[in-house]
Amino acid sequence: MAAIIQGIGAATALTSPNSLDIKKSFLSISPRSLSVRKGSSFVVSSDGRLSYGLNGRGGRAEHFITNAVAAKEDTAAASTSSKPGHELLLFEALREGLEEEMDRDPTVCVMGEDVGHYGGSYKVTKGLAPKYGDLRVLDTPIAENSFTGMGIGAAMTGLRPVVEGMNMGFLLLAFNQISNNCGMLHYTSGGQFKIPIVIRGPGGVGRQLGAEHSQRLESYFQSIPGIQMVACSTPYNAKGLMKAAIRSDNPVILFEHVLLYNLKERIPDEEYVLNLEEAEMVRPGEHVTILTYSRMRYHVMQAAKTLVNKGYDPEVIDIRSLKPFDLYTIGKSVKKTHRVLIVEECMRTGGIGASLTAAITENFHDYLDAPIVCLSSQDVPTPYAGTLENWTVVQPPQIVTAVEQLCQ
């Protein structure tokens, strides 16, 4: 793939600030992580076309990254004492990504409940309506089924709507539109229509929001053919995935989490777009592969602190892409560690973890030294009481115990 890296700064900025931050926020990671780190690099070729993954197929071009990292370190040393990039919260990162895409492409529009004048129930679309107008940032009535359908119809003509579900759980009302029209129209029309829509919203278990507002829709949507699902977990990947989702010609469902909106991180000033199908190596390790996404990433990293103190070396991968799974990154990790622990927020039955377990078993059975352990939420409606709610989701001590048992 003859892709030219435009703006080495962009490519390099992807790696160093993020890994520096992760170093700060979590454990001390050995310097070798910089060279091993591949993950979220993105290349914009000179004709403006996006190429996902540096070589697109299989082999990640590690030589690009290490060179770029080395170059960046030189310039970083030479630059001023102020750190590169700017600090912001996750919802601001989402907004930044959305705004940049709306500036860049006039066909990008937003629709959802209270996204316009109110600014979004989680402030993701704050300030956009005064800037772009009421038609481009559209306040819809409470009619998920039809405004999702409306977004899909608009996408058929070439617009790129970003449909917001105020809470992912409300999108159950739009299931027909998402499954039959959004996912299948490209196929049933023989390729005539593409649906470049982004459906996004917060989901997951929050702080005592009650059963109906604590749903994990990724488990329901994962079977729909024709859609892609990604879950963001940090401001850095939130902005990158938002931009990638908008630029993608496929329908993408972007899962955010209610409790992660106020995470703060320093992200690059330069423009960057992440790869939708790629997983993120959060912490390389040797003993066990822990696969996670969204909020559970933080529970895992908390458990990782304890585990390192106990002498374990977990490899933590944020899978990010829920459909399709990045079996390349996952497979490489399994080949190295031979033990897999999946930590997810979906319920045990029919969740992302269940599918991931099946996929890994089918493809990498020979590399496994122990059965895959999948820690998921309990198969119950999320209770209101705080203590009960805590017991519904996976907590760090459970992760530590699971790793200890796996590594025996």
Place this chain on the structure above:
Amino acid sequence: MALSTSRRAINQFIKPLSSSVYATRRLTSDSTATITVETSLPFTAHNIDPPSRSITTSPNELMTFFSDMAEMRRMEIAADSLYKAKLIRGFCHLYDGQEAVAVGMESAITRKDCIITAYRDHCIFLGRGGTLLESFAELMGRKEGCSRGKGGSMHFYKKEGGFYGGHGIVGAQVPLGIGLAFAQKYSKEEYVTFAMYGDGAANQGQLFEALNMAALWDLPAILVCENNHYGMGTAEWRAAKSPAYYKRGDYVPGLKVDGMDVFAVKQACKFAKEHALKNGPIILEMDTYRYHGHSMSDPGSTYRTRDEISGVRQERDPIERIRKLILAHDIATEKELKDIEKEKRKIVDEAIAKAKESPMPDPSELFTNVYVKGFGVEACGADRKEVRATLP
């Protein structure tokens, strides 16, 4: 004897002429001549002033209407036989009897206006520029079908013709249609969208949600209810408390149209387009009838009498109405019209023969068009085994 030979000679002389362009032969078939027709019934209106009953047309237009509707009728009858011969499988919903709606609508609009409908879409596809070959090939699941054989009877689409399908879940196409209208308003082009649905789907909630939004934002959407009085096997009075579908929009104006009269349909659609571009949505209720059952699995006679069907066929058939008009205005002879129908029969048979020869889709087509090429599935997913990255 001499008389008959001379008549035969004359006939042989005339025949080649008659098989060529009709318009040049007859006195009144001058294409610039205008004829004024009146619709069979006046329009019934809700919250709006109805358009006039008189419409001007031309002999050319009359002949085109006849020809188009004859082709559609022939196609649907042929599809019936193909289904019984098990060349078409699954669901097949036929449109014969309702041709006037498709043809009338098409004559009032351009290809940049959008049409979206549910599963009874074969004739609308034809009206939007689809070919008979694409139709039959798609019905038989062949590669040359409009959707490459992957959609089937309920999923005909024609992007260049502004035809957005072809949808299996009734009612869901109406919000899609509102989305098309939204995009038209967004891009500030002066075009409209016709979102069609049936009397059965008229009771879907998403329709009213969509109508609310269209009215709220003045979207150029026209909701067309093709009321053939039966939602599969349930008569309209058994499914709807208020079968006056054109009134169901409440604050949205509505017009009830005789859907078996192609001129009434044309007038109503022209009127609706002007209205929608200025004032937002409007509902058109087309009072029409389908001769076949709901689909090929439905005989169509368990919930209605054969007398009713034959009664409608005798009194309101759209093609017969045009035929009478053409004969009354001396635009063509009975024989010429029959020849047109024979011609249509021939081209339909040719299209079927060609479609039968068309190959089935390649097995690799199973995985194409799931995602837009170049984006999407890179590595194996738990869902599909299309290996793009070599796993370690």
